[in-house]
Amino acid sequence: MVVELISVGTELLLGNIVNTNAAYLAEQCASCGLSCFYQTVVGDNEERLQETVKAGLKRSDILILTGGLGPTDDDLTKEVVAKAMKKKLVEDKKAREMIQAYFDNRGMEITENNWKQALVPEGAIVMYNHNGTAPGLIVESNEKCAILLPGPPKEMKPMFEEYVVDYLKKKNPEVIVSTTVKLCGIGESKVEDMIHDMLENQSNPTIAPYAKTGEVHLRVTAKAADMKSANKLIKPVVKQLKTRLAEYIYTTDENTALENAVVDLLIANNLTVSTVESCTGGMVAARLINVSGVSEVFKMGHITYSNKAKKKILGVKKKTLEKHTAVSAEVAKEMVKGVETVSKADVCVSVTGLAGPDGGTAERPVGLVYIACSVKGKITVQEYHFNGNREKVRENATAAALTLMRKCILEYMTETAF
Amino acid sequence: MVVELISVGTELLLGNIVNTNAAYLAEQCASCGLSCFYQTVVGDNEERLQETVKAGLKRSDILILTGGLGPTDDDLTKEVVAKAMKKKLVEDKKAREMIQAYFDNRGMEITENNWKQALVPEGAIVMYNHNGTAPGLIVESNEKCAILLPGPPKEMKPMFEEYVVDYLKKKNPEVIVSTTVKLCGIGESKVEDMIHDMLENQSNPTIAPYAKTGEVHLRVTAKAADMKSANKLIKPVVKQLKTRLAEYIYTTDENTALENAVVDLLIANNLTVSTVESCTGGMVAARLINVSGVSEVFKMGHITYSNKAKKKILGVKKKTLEKHTAVSAEVAKEMVKGVETVSKADVCVSVTGLAGPDGGTAERPVGLVYIACSVKGKITVQEYHFNGNREKVRENATAAALTLMRKCILEYMTETAF
Numbered sequence: 075m076v077v078e079l080i081s082v083g084t085e086l087l088l089g090n091i092v093n094t095n096a097a098y099l100a101e102q103c104a105s106c107g108l109s110c111f112y113q114t115v116v117g118d119n120e121e122r123l124q125e126t127v128k129a130g131l132k133r134s135d136i137l138i139l140t141g142g143l144g145p146t147d148d149d150l151t152k153e154v155v156a157k158a159m160k161k162k163l164v165e166d167k168k169a170r171e172m173i174q175a176y177f178d179n180r181g182m183e184i185t186e187n188n189w190k191q192a193l194v195p196e197g198a199i200v201m202y203n204h205n206g207t208a209p210g211l212i213v214e215s216n217e218k219c220a221i222l223l224p225g226p227p228k229e230m231k232p233m234f235e236e237y238v239v240d241y242l243k244k245k246n247p248e249v250i251v252s253t254t255v256k257l258c259g260i261g262e263s264k265v266e267d268m269i270h271d272m273l274e275n276q277s278n279p280t281i282a283p284y285a286k287t288g289e290v291h292l293r294v295t296a297k298a299a300d301m302k303s304a305n306k307l308i309k310p311v312v313k314q315l316k317t318r319l320a321e322y323i324y325t326t327d328e329n330t331a332l333e334n335a336v337v338d339l340l341i342a343n344n345l346t347v348s349t350v351e352s353c354t355g356g357m358v359a360a361r362l363i364n365v366s367g368v369s370e371v372f373k374m375g376h377i378t379y380s381n382k383a384k385k386k387i388l389g390v391k392k393k394t395l396e397k398h399t400a401v402s403a404e405v406a407k408e409m410v411k412g413v414e415t416v417s418k419a420d421v422c423v424s425v426t427g428l429a430g431p432d433g434g435t436a437e438r439p440v441g442l443v444y445i446a447c448s449v450k451g452k453i454t455v456q457e458y459h460f461n462g463n464r465e466k467v468r469e470n471a472t473a474a475a476l477t478l479m480r481k482c483i484l485e486y487m488t489e490t491a492f
Numbered sequence: 493m494v495v496e497l498i499s500v501g502t503e504l505l506l507g508n509i510v511n512t513n514a515a516y517l518a519e520q521c522a523s524c525g526l527s528c529f530y531q532t533v534v535g536d537n538e539e540r541l542q543e544t545v546k547a548g549l550k551r552s553d554i555l556i557l558t559g560g561l562g563p564t565d566d567d568l569t570k571e572v573v574a575k576a577m578k579k580k581l582v583e584d585k586k587a588r589e590m591i592q593a594y595f596d597n598r599g600m601e602i603t604e605n606n607w608k609q610a611l612v613p614e615g616a617i618v619m620y621n622h623n624g625t626a627p628g629l630i631v632e633s634n635e636k637c638a639i640l641l642p643g644p645p646k647e648m649k650p651m652f653e654e655y656v657v658d659y660l661k662k663k664n665p666e667v668i669v670s671t672t673v674k675l676c677g678i679g680e681s682k683v684e685d686m687i688h689d690m691l692e693n694q695s696n697p698t699i700a701p702y703a704k705t706g707e708v709h710l711r712v713t714a715k716a717a718d719m720k721s722a723n724k725l726i727k728p729v730v731k732q733l734k735t736r737l738a739e740y741i742y743t744t745d746e747n748t749a750l751e752n753a754v755v756d757l758l759i760a761n762n763l764t765v766s767t768v769e770s771c772t773g774g775m776v777a778a779r780l781i782n783v784s785g786v787s788e789v790f791k792m793g794h795i796t797y798s799n800k801a802k803k804k805i806l807g808v809k810k811k812t813l814e815k816h817t818a819v820s821a822e823v824a825k826e827m828v829k830g831v832e833t834v835s836k837a838d839v840c841v842s843v844t845g846l847a848g849p850d851g852g853t854a855e856r857p858v859g860l861v862y863i864a865c866s867v868k869g870k871i872t873v874q875e876y877h878f879n880g881n882r883e884k885v886r887e888n889a890t891a892a893a894l895t896l897m898r899k900c901i902l903e904y905m906t907e908t909a910f
Contacts, residue, residue, distance in 0.1 A: 089519030100507030355781025356774025363773025377793025
């Protein structure tokens with residue numbers, strides 16, 4: 075079964091944004107066992123969009139369109155698809171109610187153009203949007219099908235996962251099952267080196283490495299007649315990966331992010347946590363608080379970007395700051411000790427670094443970061459050198475802080491087990 | 493003059509990599525004054541690549557193809573383009589020498605398949621590759637032109653800048669210039685309502701609205717013979733937008749994000765800032781600290797996710813928490829007062845809310861957020877209702893906090909101006 079992706083949006087044609095939707099959808103479709111031969115980007119132009127949809131319906135079984143579902147006259151995707159598939163547009167009652175509720179909740183007035191979003195091609199499956207106003211649609215006609223999703227990734231992805239994955243799996247009887255083995259604290263090339271023979275000799279299941287910020291994911295994918303047989307193919311490969319890469323693997327669960335793994339460890343070991351951040355400015359805490367169960371263990375977080383705050387809140391010594399500068403192992407250590415004293419948390423983490431773009435020297439270049447982690451008073455400090463711009467340095471430092479926390483908690487568990 | 497982008501590569505179709513080349517080239521082409529109506533991704537498949545090239549040559553003046561220029565049998569781009577444009581392949585002497593030198597320099601043996609890369613369509617402009625082995629090509633025929641570039645961004649971008657920019661500028665004397673007007677504190681449909689007539693009657697410049705989290709961007713784009721004339725077309729439109737939407741516009745500068753605008757206001761008015769966050773868990777501070785000049789004004793940040801931390805760090809009263817719950821206007825107010833007392837910052841902001849997925853009730857649903865902002869002691873509290881998952885609620889709350897800070901600082905400025 076062949077799928078084709080059509081991204082609608084002038085901002086893509088102008089290069090204002092990168093088409094991450096296409097990469098996400100392509101990956102998802104591949105793991106649903108669908109072949110994808112074409113991806114097209116086209117603007118909000120009726121004639122060209124029509125031409126693209128027509129060509130797609132001719133050569134592919136399923137079209138997935140993103141973008142152009144909004145309230146403005148510019149948004150044409152639904153209208154063009156309905157016309158190409160010969161469907162009338164009718165109002166969907168629930169969609170109308172949800173648009174009403176969306177605005178009521180915000181205490182905002184609804185402008186007339188918003189009701190356009192409640193119109194759907196007759197007979198379409200309506201995918202209600204919990205993260206925006208435009209509903210998604212699945213339109214079927216003559217063995218072909220068009221799936222219309224909103225453009226913003228934060229609306230598109232949850233909708234795809236809620237509705238489309240199951241729909242595609244039903245359409246394509248062969249199952250493709252994937253397990254993602256997620257690693258932290260190791261680089262992509264090192265991983266590839268350690269499983270070189272497995273990557274060389276793969277067929278079914280396949281193993282695909284993906285580099286993420288501070289992480290490497292290995293996606294193990296098997297094709298089979300049913301779920302059970304696919305899982306049977308995957309199991310020994312995952313086992314082998316676990317044997318080789320044990321210490322770096324923090325999960326094999328698709329929905330577990332690194333922060334989930336850390337919070338799970340904290341909860342399981344009855345450990346509380348506090349954070350103090352300089353260059354990451356709250357990003358470590360924000361990731362921990364991403365986990366909805368974190369309230370059980372999160373004591374407090376501090377952002378001490380200035381030296382004054384470091385001294386005042388954490389009792390970092392003036393002498394230490396002067397002798398070693400704010401970006402040093404010594405200050406990271408005093409920061410973590412400070413937050414431990416203030417919060418009395420079992421696990422504490424501190425981050426101090428030079429995120430740039432200014433402030434770097436030959437000796438202390440931009441990208442230099444120190445992270446300290448204490449578990450019940452035992453402190454570990456690490457030095458890091460990250461590449462990239464301010465944002466990239468901060469994201470890498472955040473991932474490194476979570477990775478170090480995980481490592482220190484695991485060490486504590488090993489020590490206390492005897 | 494119309495350009496079309498064709499990216500060749502199976503790894504794009506599988507979603508293994510994001511197509512950043514297309515975004516880069518699209519932006520470059522736009523700033524060379526070229527219109528781009530289509531971007532296509534197609535695999536290393538002769539038939540489908542041929543179909544795509546043929547369709548492109550029919551509807552566009554210039555094709556830019558990336559990828560598929562390498563030494564393997566899979567690499568077909570050059571062969572397919574040569575065939576479509578009826579050109580013989582001949583060996584380019586300099587290209588051959590450069591391939592030889594590339595391998596010699598690395599002390600590597602040349603395998604036979606590498607010589608394929610020295611073959612070029614007869615009469616083509618050869619773009620020598622200083623960062624890899626495959627040369628790029630510009631092939632002209634019947635007023636049409638195909639530009640072939642290597643796939644890896646590190647080879648493609650320098651080659652584009654060395655050869656292609658000048659080539660395109662010569663071909664197209666027109667320029668395209670854009671200005672983005674960025675708004676906060678207003679929804680997309682309300683904006684469109686307020687400038688409906690402008691959107692209806694646009695031609696040159698065009699106005700395109702984009703919804704972002706908590707923001708709306710209006711991109712004003714003009715085409716003209718030169719930069720100066722383009723800016724002359726843009727200026728009155730931006731002026732009109734400013735007249736109609738004044739209070740919501742925080743910048744017209746491409747590189748200024750909402751956090752930059754807030755930090756700029758703080759610095760310009762010599763105001764220090766501190767934050768305290770519950771559900772956003774550091775995201776407001778993290779965005780402020782995204783701005784590299786923030787150290788001048790950022791005093792400290794706190795993350796008080798638990799009631800205990802709210803009491804301990806901020807002195808929020810037990811009675812207030814019991815009577816009104818942690819997610820209330822009263823607690824938001826006490827939080828902001830608390831951080832004001834502790835940090836003595838001029839501007840303080842507090843966020844408390846229910847990000848979900850658990851903890852919501854009919855009276856206090858998930859998505860309920862209170863944000864308080866104080867400027868020199870004067871406190872403003874606002875209630876918000878956000879839709880979406882935990883992440884979405886937190887991102888919306890973060891944008892709303894920055895928006896409220898901006899509003900309160902502007903009010904303070906107006907008041908103190910008299």
